[in-house]
Amino acid sequence: MPDWFLWFTRFENTKVVALLLFFTTFCAILIYLYT
Structure with missing residues (x-):
């Protein structure tokens, strides 16, 4: 599992x-x- 995926699965993040x-x-x- 990639590091960014582990980071992403943490609820705060x-x-x-x-x-x-x-x-x-x-x-x-x-x-x-408005344009």
């Missing part, structure tokens, strides 16, 4: 990644709506 994905998607939607 998964939460950070999910927040980053959500924030990026939210910003992309805002930019899409």
Whole structure:
């Protein structure tokens, strides 16, 4: 199993990644709506 996969399966890290994905998607939607 790769190291990054072990890192990703830890709950705290998964939460950070999910927040980053959500924030990026939210910003992309805002930019899409207002341009």
